[in-house]
Amino acid sequence: MTVNLASITRNSVLKAIGEFDELGQSEFLRRRGYAEARNFRLVHEGRFYDSKAIAGVAHGYATGRFLDGSEFSGGLATVADCLTGLGFVVDHGGKHARGGLLWDLETTTVFKRGARSAAYKYVVLLWAVNESSTRPGPVPFSEARGELTGLLAPFAVADSAPHSADPWVALRSSGWWTIAWPSGTDESALGHAQLRRLAIADDVAAGLNSAVLDSLREPAWRAEAVAVLTRKIGECLRG
Numbered sequence: 001m002t003v004n005l006a007s008i009t010r011n012s013v014l015k016a017i018g019e020f021d022e023l024g025q026s027e028f029l030r031r032r033g034y035a036e037a038r039n040f041r042l043v044h045e046g047r048f049y050d051s052k053a054i055a056g057v058a059h060g061y062a063t064g065r066f067l068d069g070s071e072f073s074g075g076l077a078t079v080a081d082c083l084t085g086l087g088f089v090v091d092h093g094g095k096h097a098r099g100g101l102l103w104d105l106e107t108t109t110v111f112k113r114g115a116r117s118a119a120y121k122y123v124v125l126l127w128a129v130n131e132s133s134t135r136p137g138p139v140p141f142s143e144a145r146g147e148l149t150g151l152l153a154p155f156a157v158a159d160s161a162p163h164s165a166d167p168w169v170a171l172r173s174s175g176w177w178t179i180a181w182p183s184g185t186d187e188s189a190l191g192h193a194q195l196r197r198l199a200i201a202d203d204v205a206a207g208l209n210s211a212v213l214d215s216l217r218e219p220a221w222r223a224e225a226v227a228v229l230t231r232k233i234g235e236c237l238r239g
Helices: 010-023 025-032 051-063 076-085 101-106 120-131 141-155 165-173 192-201 210-216 219-238
Strands: 041-044 047-050 089-091 177-179 205-208
Touching (some): 010 025, 010 051, 041 051, 041 101, 041 219, 047 051, 047 101, 051 076, 076 089, 089 101, 101 210, 101 219, 120 205, 120 219, 141 219, 165 177, 165 192, 205 210, 210 219
Antiparallel strands (some): 041 047, 177 205
């Protein structure tokens, strides 16, 4: 069935977000008749929302007719366009994606020591986002080492302070990061400790990749990236 989402307003979306926050994701989706999002998520103030469900409930707040998940498509040309047109950020990685760049942050694997999660990767990424306007390309490790050492120290999960080379290298598995390994390096054949030594010895440059840098040019996307990273850092601190 084709549904016209043009009647949705920014205020009605915010009301749907408020209901989601009050009920929690599982109860919100159950009550409103939606499945969990797989490809498209609304990002608001650093938190993720099932975009199709938000749109259907926002339609109800705007018109009095609440839509369930069977009544319309949740794809790029419908829900995503509607929500972005209202000034929101919708995170997606393209056709048949499981999630986009912002969702990649939400699902990033971090180092843990006991019950404590290390915020190291998030701290380095937030630093890189803040530096991207003046230093958008890969930065030699030696140029970042001192600054990152100071930024990472308050987030130590062990007795010793974290070494800035650890997240510098560990971020190689992130969809946000690019590392300029020396020619001939077989990254897959080397363990973390070996790559860490190589990054230090060869002053390996790294930084945000081109896809992230392109997205950061959009002010709303940049704001949400900062908000997501800040939230994830806070969650690590709280354990």
